[in-house]
Amino acid sequence: MTGVAVGFAFDIGFSSPDVKRLGMAATLHDIGKAHIPRCILDKGGQLDPSEEEIMRRHPVIGYELLKDISGISPEILDGVRHHHEYLDGLGYPDGLTAPQISDLVRLLTISDIFAALIESRPYRPTMSRQNAYQILCGMDGKLERSLVKAFRNVALAA
Ligand SMILES: [Fe+2]
Numbered sequence: 001m002t003g004v005a006v007g008f009a010f011d012i013g014f015s016s017p018d019v020k021r022l023g024m025a026a027t028l029h030d031i032g033k034a035h036i037p038r039c040i041l042d043k044g045g046q047l048d049p050s051e052e053e054i055m056r057r058h059p060v061i062g063y064e065l066l067k068d069i070s071g072i073s074p075e076i077l078d079g080v081r082h083h084h085e086y087l088d089g090l091g092y093p094d095g096l097t098a099p100q101i102s103d104l105v106r107l108l109t110i111s112d113i114f115a116a117l118i119e120s121r122p123y124r125p126t127m128s129r130q131n132a133y134q135i136l137c138g139m140d141g142k143l144e145r146s147l148v149k150a151f152r153n154v155a156l157a158a
């Protein structure tokens with residue numbers, strides 16, 4: 001996921017401090033999963049509603065873990081807490097809407113969804129980069145359309 005995010009940031013011409021922040025946010029974004037039970041993390045397929053509720057705590061857990069550590073910038077905390085937010089307000093944990101979601105977070109979210117789709121998981125076959133990119137394109141309203149377009153280079157490279 002970090003490689004995807006950093007490649008994307010370079011590709012669209014982020015400044016190097018921003019690329020660094022994004023790389024750091026990408027590395028740390030799911031750190032809250034360290035406190036989610038293994039049986040939920042490793043469960044194949046659909047989580048039941050109570051498991052889903054627990055899983056959805058990971059962004060806030062990550063934020064709480066990192067917020068008092070010096071050297072963790074506000075942009076990184078924002079990325080950790082908000083990488084599952086959507087522009088339409090239907091994401092979590094804070095139900096942010098487009099004006100509250102920074103570019104860094106928008107990039108992080110796109111990279112995260114893509115990386116998760118192409119990752120091999122024991123319970124499902126690997127998805128091709130083309131199919132994963134099509135899914136992003138279908139999430140219009142949730143992800144920034146122009147960024148998804150710009151992501152094409154990175155998504156379909158290699
Ligand atoms: Fe996450």
Ligand SMILES: [Fe+2]
Pocket residue numbers: 001029030112116
């Ligand atoms: Fe993730």
